[in-house]
Amino acid sequence: MIDQAIHIMDLARWFVGEPIASIQASIANRNHPEIETEDTAEGLITYRNGVTSVFFATNNFTYNAPVVIETQCEHGTALLEWDKATITYKNGRELTVVNGRRYQLEELDDQVEGFWFIQDSAGLLVVQPGVVKEGETHMVEVEIALRFPYIPIGPGKFLVNTTRCTVTQVAGGAR
Amino acid sequence: MNQGPVLGTTLFSLTNEWQQRLLTLEQMVEQVAARGLGPAVEVVGFQSFREFPDISDAFAEHFRELLARHGLVPGCLGANLDLGRRRGRPMTTDESVAYLERQIITAKKLGFPVMRIQLFAGPAVLEKVAASAEKAEVYLGCELHAPLTVDHPEVVHTREFYERLGSPFLGFIPDFSCTMTAVPAGFWASLRREGAPEGLIEAANAIWHSDKSIPEKFGALAAASARHGASPTVAGQLNRVMTMFGRMDVERWTEILPYARHIHGKFYHVDEAGNEPSIPYPAILALLKRVGYTGTISAEWEGQAFTEEPVGLREVQAWHAMCSRLLS
Numbered sequence: 001m002i003d004q005a006i007h008i009m010d011l012a013r014w015f016v017g018e019p020i021a022s023i024q025a026s027i028a029n030r031n032h033p034e035i036e037t038e039d040t041a042e043g044l045i046t047y048r049n050g051v052t053s054v055f056f057a058t059n060n061f062t063y064n065a066p067v068v069i070e071t072q073c074e075h076g077t078a079l080l081e082w083d084k085a086t087i088t089y090k091n092g093r094e095l096t097v098v099n100g101r102r103y104q105l106e107e108l109d110d111q112v113e114g115f116w117f118i119q120d121s122a123g124l125l126v127v128q129p130g131v132v133k134e135g136e137t138h139m140v141e142v143e144i145a146l147r148f149p150y151i152p153i154g155p156g157k158f159l160v161n162t163t164r165c166t167v168t169q170v171a172g173g174a175r
Numbered sequence: 176m177n178q179g180p181v182l183g184t185t186l187f188s189l190t191n192e193w194q195q196r197l198l199t200l201e202q203m204v205e206q207v208a209a210r211g212l213g214p215a216v217e218v219v220g221f222q223s224f225r226e227f228p229d230i231s232d233a234f235a236e237h238f239r240e241l242l243a244r245h246g247l248v249p250g251c252l253g254a255n256l257d258l259g260r261r262r263g264r265p266m267t268t269d270e271s272v273a274y275l276e277r278q279i280i281t282a283k284k285l286g287f288p289v290m291r292i293q294l295f296a297g298p299a300v301l302e303k304v305a306a307s308a309e310k311a312e313v314y315l316g317c318e319l320h321a322p323l324t325v326d327h328p329e330v331v332h333t334r335e336f337y338e339r340l341g342s343p344f345l346g347f348i349p350d351f352s353c354t355m356t357a358v359p360a361g362f363w364a365s366l367r368r369e370g371a372p373e374g375l376i377e378a379a380n381a382i383w384h385s386d387k388s389i390p391e392k393f394g395a396l397a398a399a400s401a402r403h404g405a406s407p408t409v410a411g412q413l414n415r416v417m418t419m420f421g422r423m424d425v426e427r428w429t430e431i432l433p434y435a436r437h438i439h440g441k442f443y444h445v446d447e448a449g450n451e452p453s454i455p456y457p458a459i460l461a462l463l464k465r466v467g468y469t470g471t472i473s474a475e476w477e478g479q480a481f482t483e484e485p486v487g488l489r490e491v492q493a494w495h496a497m498c499s500r501l502l503s
Contacts (some may be wrong), residue, residue, distance in 0.1 A: 055343075112260045118194055118227050149257035150293050158259035 005041065006146035012055070012069050015078075018047040025055075032060040088127060132171045141166045179502055180463055181471045183215025183250045183497060186223050186441070188476035189487040190301040192358070193222070197485055200224075201241060207246035210492050215471040216242060217437075218287075219276065222253075228277045235284040243285075249346070250438045250471045251316070252287035254278040256296050271296065272303045275315075279304065283311040289317050289471070291348050294329060298336040301345060302480030308344040314436055316348035321421030322354060322389060325431050337434060346434035351441040353421040354428065357453040358383055359443035363417075365481035366412055375403035375413075385414050392417055419480070425458045429466060436470040438463075443478050445493035449500065460501040472498070 013020065025043020032039035039060040045053045071078040076089040078079070087102055103111070116122065124142060132138060143164045151159040182435050184207050192198040198206065200223055207213055220227040226234055240248060256275060263405045264273065275292060290308075301315070308315045323330055330347075337345050346451045372476040378399040382392050393414065400410040442451045449458070463472075474494040476487050 109262055115221065115227070118222055119196060147259060147262075149259035150255050152258060152265075152295055155267055156259075 004059060008067050009055060012053060015071055016047045018049040020045055022046045022047045072087045134171055136171045137168060138171060139166060139168050178469050180468050181215055182216060182498055183471050183473050184212040184491050185217035185475050187219045188474055190479040191485040192487055193485055195485060200375050204241050206488055207245055212491050213247040213497055216247050217251040217473040219253035221255055228281060230281045230284055239286050243294055249285060249287040249388045250473060251280040251291055253288040253291045256293045261483045268299050271300045275304045276307045279307050279311050282313045288314060291318050293318060294333060294404060303346055305340060305342045309342060309358045315348060315380035316346050316437055318348045318350055319353055320350040321352040322418050324421060324423045325427045329425050333466055347431050348437050348439060349428055349431055349435055351454050351459060352419060353419045353423045355422060355453050356421055356455050358416055359453045361443055361478050361481040366409060368415040369409050369412060370406060370447055371409045372403050375399055379413055379416055389417060425455055425462060428462060432466050432468055438472040439475045440472045441475045441477060445490060449497050456497060457501055459500060
């Protein structure tokens with residue numbers, strides 16, 4: 001128990017950025033027939049800045065469930081599941097998914113050290129609470145301008161190819 | 176012993192197969208070997224190597240062993256000088272040098288004797304990377320691709336710089352796109368699919384064949400597009416007729432070949448009679464034989480610019496048959 005969950009709790013503490021003030025928790029071997037120590041722990045942690053978090057950890061579950069940290073913040077929710085992070089803003093701005101990470105469109109400008117491999121897919125997530133509702137069918141038009149950084153066509157200017165496509169998509173559930 | 180050019184294949188020719196995940200890197204190499212499309216293998220780093228521009232020791236060993244197992248040899252690594260990586264400003268000279276040096280290290284690790292770079296690197300960058308290239312014994316070749324010609328001011332400037340520096344590790348990589356005799360039929364077919372009217376295609380073809388200057392031709396193309404009411408997509412695509420296909424005389428390659436150790440055997444289609452209708456391979460290969468060129472030539476099928484059909488292997492195979500016939 002301590003061997004495994006400790007790293008996730010450490011990461012959660014790092015997200016909060018403050019030392020722990022108090023803990024109410026319980027640990028026990030509730031169901032594991034083979035190990036001699038506890039198999040499950042759950043509790044409430046209060047940090048010095050007033051942030052509270054709940055945790056649950058068990059190594060006696062029906063499948064290899066993902067490590068999940070969910071953070072509820074002023075402007076949105078951050079969800080970490082295995083190595084996949086999802087950030088959903090309350091104002092419903094669009095998020096782009098590249099290399100297993102999500103970016104706001106305007107964040108992509110700075111990603112000059114990252115490379116998007118030709119065989120990898122990128123997803124475009126359109127989040128518009130109240131406008132796009134689950135189960136509705138919407139037409140989504142996407143325009144991608146690809147700048148060729150190795151084909152200069154003038155001082156400081158580079159070749160740009162623009163592609164447009166339109167897809168009809170049923171909206172998924174809110175996340 | 177045959178002292179002619181050494182043929183090979185760039186995996187770039189298999190872009191459609193690769194992009195559509197029909198073949199893995201290992202399967203592409205296997206196919207190149209099985210179909211006799213070697214021995215020299217060229218790879219565009221960013222396209223084929225997930226770790227590029229840096230490469231782990233483990234991957235380098237895997238790649239070298241992969242080629243060796245199939246009786247193939249590394250030919251050329253396609254490197255990139257991504258000058259326009261940032262939206263706001265081009266890379267500085269120091270950034271460019273550092274970016275290329277990373278790729279020289281990678282070329283060395285993978286065993287490539289030649290690395291392709293872009294001509295616009297220019298003497299300031301080339302002078303600084305020359306030492307790294309010499310140390311790694313990786314020959315850097317600036318690609319001469321349409322619309323460049325051997326008498327383009329930048330090419331002349333670079334040649335003069337090469338002569339001044341005298342490094343045996345700097346040169347050019349000629350690409351046959353500079354010396355074409357017709358616009359590939361596949362290009363016109365792609366424009367028709369975009370809705371280009373026949374009259375516009377005829378006008379553009381006539382402009383391409385004319386002896387006007389490049390800026391005059393761009394002007395004439397824009398006027399033709401406007402006259403025929405071409406969509407923005409068609410008008411944009413039409414400009415490629417000037418940037419992708421050059422009309423330089425084949426004999427002009429003679430001046431550049433002393434600086435070449437590797438060549439891009441650009442082609443768009445080899446027809447049923449075994450000929451490339453838009454590029455004069457008989458004249459080009461006769462010239463290479465005449466001047467005693469013994470470097471490598473990659474089959475570089477660029478038909479994927481107009482079609483998503485996964486026909487790269489078939490086209491490359493036809494190219495090899497054509498070149499072997501013309502060189503024998």
